Amino acid sequence: MIEIEATGGPPAAIVLTVVIYACATGLSLVVAAMAYTGYRESGNRAQLVLAAGLVLLTTVPQTLRVILPTLTATTALERTVLTTASELCGLIAILYTIHGRPESRSRSGRRPKARREYSLGGLALLVGLVALVGSLPFGSAPTVPDEASLGVTALSALTAFAGSYVAWLAYSGYQRNESRPMLFLGLGIALITAVPFVLAYGVTLMVAASEVMVLLSVSVAQFAGVFAIYYSLARV
Amino acid sequence: MADDGEPGEAVLSLLDDEYARAILVATSHESLSASALAETCGASEPTIYRRLTSLADQGLIEEQQELDPEGHHYKTYTTRVDRVTVEIDAEGYRVSLEPSAEDPADRFTRLYEGLR
Numbered sequence: 001m002i003e004i005e006a007t008g009g010p011p012a013a014i015v016l017t018v019v020i021y022a023c024a025t026g027l028s029l030v031v032a033a034m035a036y037t038g039y040r041e042s043g044n045r046a047q048l049v050l051a052a053g054l055v056l057l058t059t060v061p062q063t064l065r066v067i068l069p070t071l072t073a074t075t076a077l078e079r080t081v082l083t084t085a086s087e088l089c090g091l092i093a094i095l096y097t098i099h100g101r102p103e104s105r106s107r108s109g110r111r112p113k114a115r116r117e118y119s120l121g122g123l124a125l126l127v128g129l130v131a132l133v134g135s136l137p138f139g140s141a142p143t144v145p146d147e148a149s150l151g152v153t154a155l156s157a158l159t160a161f162a163g164s165y166v167a168w169l170a171y172s173g174y175q176r177n178e179s180r181p182m183l184f185l186g187l188g189i190a191l192i193t194a195v196p197f198v199l200a201y202g203v204t205l206m207v208a209a210s211e212v213m214v215l216l217s218v219s220v221a222q223f224a225g226v227f228a229i230y231y232s233l234a235r236v
Numbered sequence: 237m238a239d240d241g242e243p244g245e246a247v248l249s250l251l252d253d254e255y256a257r258a259i260l261v262a263t264s265h266e267s268l269s270a271s272a273l274a275e276t277c278g279a280s281e282p283t284i285y286r287r288l289t290s291l292a293d294q295g296l297i298e299e300q301q302e303l304d305p306e307g308h309h310y311k312t313y314t315t316r317v318d319r320v321t322v323e324i325d326a327e328g329y330r331v332s333l334e335p336s337a338e339d340p341a342d343r344f345t346r347l348y349e350g351l352r
Contacts, residue, residue, distance in 0.1 A: 038350070046350075050347050099340060173342065177300065177341075182345050232348075
C-alpha cells in the first residue's frame with residue numbers, strides 16, 4: 001500500500017506514521033468541506049481565496065502524501081517538492097486575501113475592476129505553481145542530487161518562513177480581537193509549516209535521530225496542525 | 237457589503253447628519269467607545285448609538301469587542317472609509333467608498349471568522 005522510504009527504525013514506528021498520515025488526510029478532507037461550506041455561506045470572493053488557501057495548505061499536501069507513494073513511482077524528493085509547493089501556494093493565497101484586495105467595497109458599478117485585480121492575483125499564483133512543478137526533476141533521476149536537495153531545502157525554508165509569518169498574523173489577530181479560532185488557526189499553520197521544517201532540518205543536525213523517528217514526529221506535527229485548523233473551523 | 241436598493245442615497249443622507257460626520261472624524265484615527273463618542277461629539281448616547289448603527293449598516297464604520305480592566309466587554313468603533321466619491325453623468329450618479337487600510341491581523345481575523 002503506502003511505502004515510506006526509510007531505514008533504521010522499528011517497523012511499528014513506520015506503521016504508526018502511515019496510520020497518522022491516513023488520519024490527517026481524512027481530517028484534511030473534512031477541513032476542505034468546512035472551508036467550502038463557509039465560502040458558500042458567505043459568498044465572498046475573499047473567503048473563496050482563503051478557503052482555497054486552506055485546501056492547498058492542508059488537504060492537497062496530505063492527500064498527495066498518501067496517494068503519490070501508493071499510486072506513482074515518484075521519489076521522496078519529488079513528493080516533498082510537490083507537497084511543499086502546494087503549502088507555499090496555500091500560504092500565498094492566504095497572504096493575498098490579507099494584503100491584496102480580492103473583495104470590493106465599492107457601492108457603484110466598480111466590480112469589474114476588482115475582478116480584474118482578483119484575476120491577476122490568481123494568474124500570478126497559477127504561474128508560480130506551474131513554474132515550481134516545471135522545475136521538478138521529473139523523468140530522470142536528478143544527476144546532481146546535492147543541488148536538487150539544496151533547492152528543496154530552500155523551498156522548505158521559504159514555506160516555513162511564510163508559514164511562521166501567517167501564523168504570527170493569526171496569533172496577533174487572536175490577541176487583538178480575542179478570537180480563539182485565530183489562536184488555533186495560527187497554531188495549526190505553525191505545526192504544518194514551521195515545526196516539520198525544524199524537525200526535519202534542525203533536530204537532525206543536533207540529535208542523531210533515526211530517519212523513521214523524524215518522519216514519525218513530522219507526521220504527528222502535521223496531524224496536530226490539521227486537527228488545530230479543523231478545531232478552529234468547528235465552533236470553538 | 238450588499239448592493240441592495242439605493243445604497244448611495246443612504247450614504248449621502250447619512251453624511252448630511254452633523255453627528256454622523258463628527259463620529260466619522262473622531263474615529264478616523266483612533267477606536268472610540270460610544271460613551272467617549274457622546275462626550276467628543278456633544279450628543280446623548282442614544283443619538284450616538286442610532287448614528288453608529290446607520291454608519292455600520294453602510295460599512296462606514298466597524299465595531300470591535302474590547303475588554304476593560306475589570307473584565308467587562310465593551311465595543312469600540314473605527315472609521316472604515318477614507319474617501320466618499322460622487323460621480324455624476326447623464327445616466328445618473330454613483331457613490332463609491334474608498335475603504336481605509338485595515339490592520340492585516342484584523343482583516344485576517346474578520347475574513348477567517350466569515351468562513352466559519
